[in-house]
Amino acid sequence: MKTFRKLYKDEPYIQIHESDENLGFGKGNNEAARFATGKYLMFLNSDTVVEDKGILGMLAFLEKTQNAGILGAKLFNKDGTPQRSAGSYYKILNVFLLLVGAERLGLLRYSPNLEVQVDWVSGAAMLVAKKLFEEFSGFDENIFMYMEDMELCYRVRKSGQDIYFYPEVSIKHMGEGSSNRSYAIVSIYQGILYFYKKHMPSWQYKTVRLMLKSKAHLLIKLGTITGNTYLTRTYEKALAVC
Secondary structure (H helix, E strand, O other): OOOEEEEEOOEEEEEEEOOOOOOOHHHHHHHHHOOOOOOEEEEEOOOEEEOOOHHHHHHHHHHHOOOEEEEEEEEEOOOOOEEOOEEOOOOHHHHHHHHOOHHHHOOOEEOOOOOEEOOEEOOOEEEEEHHHHHHOOOOOOOOOOOOHHHHHHHHHHHOOOEEEEEEEEEEEEOOOOOOOHHHHHHHHHHHHHHHHHHHOOHHHHHHHHHHHHHHHHHHHHHHHHHOOHHHHHHHHHHHHOO
16 A cells, blocks of 8 residues: 655655555656656655755756756766766667677766767656656656666657756765666666567567577576576576567
8 A cells, every 4th residue: 555654744845655565666756756746857766865956957957958858967886986877779789789898888878077968868867847757658667677767768859859968966876776787687688678679670679689699698608617607597587588
């Protein structure tokens, strides 16, 4: 049973929406967004710490910027280094680059130092007008966790509205607060496949599926040869979703 309760007696507008089960990132945020009454929705991961008043600047930016649909925030790792919280869509070439590890080089994900248009921004710190969010029915609830931010940005941008990154804010994102690396890998496999099945031609879906399966087979073999049970178990799970 879902309930509301006040968080602080002296802050009557702060409320917690409780759920009896883990609904996942998209469905959980959609559920809470239905009860929000403000003009804007600010999505913040549970493992984030807001270190300044930059969110107020984000609000001002959306107010003044024509055609801005979604605005992402600057995120930082635990050690204070910038976290790559914006990126390019996973087109077929980009999926290939992801699978060969090029994401570590900043080719697919990055952290701009300027207010700039991007393909997508991280849902760990995302600002969007409530009206727009409702027009697009929020996050796709078929994605439990990972890729739902990219998928929403894709739909919004495809409609002709812009996705922006806002750097004048400091939010520390601890990372893996709701999962672990193995779970993330399997979920990203699922997310990429779902994204392609929903939005792309069937030949592209089949091509990406083959690429994902090939990497999974390769790393299962590598894990078996080296005795790395983490690789073997993780990519056996990844292969199972293909």
